[in-house]
Amino acid sequence: MEIFESRANDVLILTPKGRVDASNAASLEAHVIALIDAGERRLVLELKDLDYVSSAGLRVMLVTAKRLGAAGGKLALASPQPAVREILDIAGLSTILQILPNARAATEAVR
């Protein structure tokens, strides 16, 4: 997995590419937590290049949302592939995380 980062003013957009499973979820989580600790409050996880996620990756999304929520920030997910969207739905994360069709809409949602 690689993570690409881009910025739209105060919104940081993270675009992980490849797979997030139990082998790399911890490093993704550490990276995101470090960003929050460094002061980032508005995050978008753009999922268009995420080919696969297991519960380990869902856990990172949940932890990120909780951390940001506790710090007065916001998280939105953008553009999941169909298989990833299905897993978000089954896990019940679609009802508690904002999921938008594209990064632009997600960026607006965390403003």
Added chain:
Amino acid sequence: LRPIGHAERIAGVASAHAALRLKNRLSELERLGQFIAEFGADHGLATKAISELQLAIDELVTNVISYAYADAGEHGIDVRLTADGGEVTVEVEDDGQPFDPLTAPEPDVDAPIEERQIGGLGIHLVRQVTDRLEYRRVGGKNVVVVHKNAAKSR
């Protein structure tokens, strides 16, 4: 690289097998996913079902690697796939401590975010994307059997 396997035709019913031995390392999960994808493509399984099988077997193997072993040594985890028409059976066998993953409590996936549990999602996902699960302890090994209809819809 093709998985070890063979196809046989008995009384007009095609049945195919493939087997993979993984080490108890999380870095093996990607190879597991590729193995299932290739098996699914070779045997004409539905795309959505292949994704769901990848998820289910990943979760089971992740559990084994993370929790089954009392020592830090190397262990083998066997994954055996069978496709009989669109009916897929997967066996995951490990030599870890006795553990029945089917007894894991269900997480509340309707709870609000503040009360949402961080763990416990894995086995929930396995249950949701498979048709039937079995567990048995045989000869000092844990065997979880997954059944799933993976036929393409007509």
